Amino acid sequence: MNIAILGAGIVGVATAYELAADGHQVTVFERHASVAEGASFANAGVLAPGYVTPLAAPGMPAKVLRYLLARHAPVRVARPLAGADLHWMTRWLRACRSDAYATNRALLQRLAFYSRQRLHEVAERMDYTFERSTGYMVLLRGERERQMAQPGLAVLREAGVVFHEIDGAQARAIEPALNPATPLAGAIHLPQDEVGNCRQFAVILRDAAETLGARFCFGAAVLPLDAAAPSTLRATGASQAERFDAVVVCAGVQSPALLAPLGIRLPLRAVYGYSVSAPMPDGGLGPRSGVMDERFKVAISRLGQRVRVAGSAEIGGRPDAINHRAVQTLYKVLDDWYPGAARLSRGVQVWKGARPMLPDGPPVLGASGVPGVWLNLGHGSSGWALACGSARVLADQIAGREPAIDTSGYNVGRYR
Numbered sequence: 001m002n003i004a005i006l007g008a009g010i011v012g013v014a015t016a017y018e019l020a021a022d023g024h025q026v027t028v029f030e031r032h033a034s035v036a037e038g039a040s041f042a043n044a045g046v047l048a049p050g051y052v053t054p055l056a057a058p059g060m061p062a063k064v065l066r067y068l069l070a071r072h073a074p075v076r077v078a079r080p081l082a083g084a085d086l087h088w089m090t091r092w093l094r095a096c097r098s099d100a101y102a103t104n105r106a107l108l109q110r111l112a113f114y115s116r117q118r119l120h121e122v123a124e125r126m127d128y129t130f131e132r133s134t135g136y137m138v139l140l141r142g143e144r145e146r147q148m149a150q151p152g153l154a155v156l157r158e159a160g161v162v163f164h165e166i167d168g169a170q171a172r173a174i175e176p177a178l179n180p181a182t183p184l185a186g187a188i189h190l191p192q193d194e195v196g197n198c199r200q201f202a203v204i205l206r207d208a209a210e211t212l213g214a215r216f217c218f219g220a221a222v223l224p225l226d227a228a229a230p231s232t233l234r235a236t237g238a239s240q241a242e243r244f245d246a247v248v249v250c251a252g253v254q255s256p257a258l259l260a261p262l263g264i265r266l267p268l269r270a271v272y273g274y275s276v277s278a279p280m281p282d283g284g285l286g287p288r289s290g291v292m293d294e295r296f297k298v299a300i301s302r303l304g305q306r307v308r309v310a311g312s313a314e315i316g317g318r319p320d321a322i323n324h325r326a327v328q329t330l331y332k333v334l335d336d337w338y339p340g341a342a343r344l345s346r347g348v349q350v351w352k353g354a355r356p357m358l359p360d361g362p363p364v365l366g367a368s369g370v371p372g373v374w375l376n377l378g379h380g381s382s383g384w385a386l387a388c389g390s391a392r393v394l395a396d397q398i399a400g401r402e403p404a405i406d407t408s409g410y411n412v413g414r415y416r
């Protein structure tokens with residue numbers, strides 16, 4: 001088939017690779033000049049399937065209210081708030097019920113475990129390596145964090161995830177550069193989880209997709225799909241419309257606007273986050289792999305010779321407005337755990353990214369209901385951890401093959 005993919009974030013590139021590997025003729029349209037310039041640009045890089053959970057969770061509404069007054073809040077509400085943000089928040093509140101949470105968490109983790117397997121298979125086939133490291137640790141500063149981690153551990157046990165509940169001294173042995181002056185009651189160590197450079201992987205995967213015959217068109221912003229001819233695309237810079245057999249929408253936070261003329265209304269909103277990346281002149285002073293500060297919900301990862309600190313979940317506000325308090329929290333947490341690891345005088349990159357977030361958590365994956373239009377979007381906080389599995393599932397669905405995992409629950413029908 002002749003298939004168009006809209007968006008070259010990690011999800012679009014992975015989809016291009018899988019469809020090209022299946023022998024389809026693939027064209028990717030991306031409005032930016034390269035791959036992974038949107039939400040996939042500078043994320044934390046964490047690949048921890050057991051920790052892929054929905055933002056909508058029991059107890060979260062009360063926490064969000066408490067955070068409204070906190071200086072270093074992991075979740076923030078910013079102004080202006082659009083009507084669509086309020087609508088999203090209403091649906092999010094409903095998804096915080098414990099039964100909905102259990103269902104959505106199971107859906108996310110099923111896809112995340114499959115995705116890790118698929119990432120490994122794909123990475124093994126490629127000629128290039130990318131920045132990656134093994135092991136992930138959740139740092140529990142005090143007894144309160146240790147208690148609060150317990151329900152999550154029960155879930156990990158149930159899912160058969162390999163993890164170790166360890167004390168502060170054991171955690172410091174695994175990550176020797178952790179600041180001895182910062183109190184650490186214990187940690188959850190996940191030896192099989194990992195950190196990887198999402199953008200770098202997307203660049204390599206683009207190359208692999210091109211080798212398989214995929215075509216990438218950059219600087220090509222596709223106009224919203226036309227209900228009369230949904231698989232005929234018009235893009236900026238192109239002299240005429242192009243007709244395809246199928247179209248896959250992987251356009252992150254812009255996806256709802258592309259789909260609106262088809263009557264497909266998705267409650268997908270941007271939930272913003274920030275990262276700071278800095279050179280690490282002495283690698284011995286930084287993380288060996290990835291850690292997550294459970295109190296501040298901030299991840300610190302090693303990406304080659306750089307350290308990246310990432311966090312914050314902010315609904316509302318303007319895409320280009322930097323919340324300096326959120327960025328200060330990142331610097332604080334980095335300094336708490338790895339003082340002196342980052343060179344902050346030059347070469348520092350501060351980034352704001354828009355997670356394409358659906359209110360309940362799992363992405364939308366599969367046929368849209370409009371002939372020829374397929375969806376692979378809404379991967380929220382875990383698009384890197386979910387991309388390779390989602391792409392393979394979608395390619396199987398397009399081929400009419402049974403995907404390796406049960407895909408009921410990811411379809412767009414849940415929003416009708």
Ligand SMILES: Cc1cc2nc3c(=O)[nH]c(=O)nc-3n(C[C@H](O)[C@H](O)[C@H](O)COP(=O)(O)OP(=O)(O)OC[C@H]3O[C@@H](n4cnc5c(N)ncnc54)[C@H](O)[C@@H]3O)c2cc1C
Binds near residue numbers: 007252
């Ligand atoms: C601070 C932060 C930390 C994160 N940490 C992690 C992590 O540790 N692990 C993890 O798994 N995930 C993490 N995430 C989430 C992850 O980065 C996202 O889920 C993922 O990048 C989404 O990928 P995507 O391809 O769907 O979207 P994007 O990367 O945004 O790609 C969508 C692309 O579509 C293009 N596009 C949109 N409209 C059009 C159009 N009309 N025409 C052409 N192109 C178009 C855009 O330009 C963009 O390039 C984090 C996110 C943030 C913000």
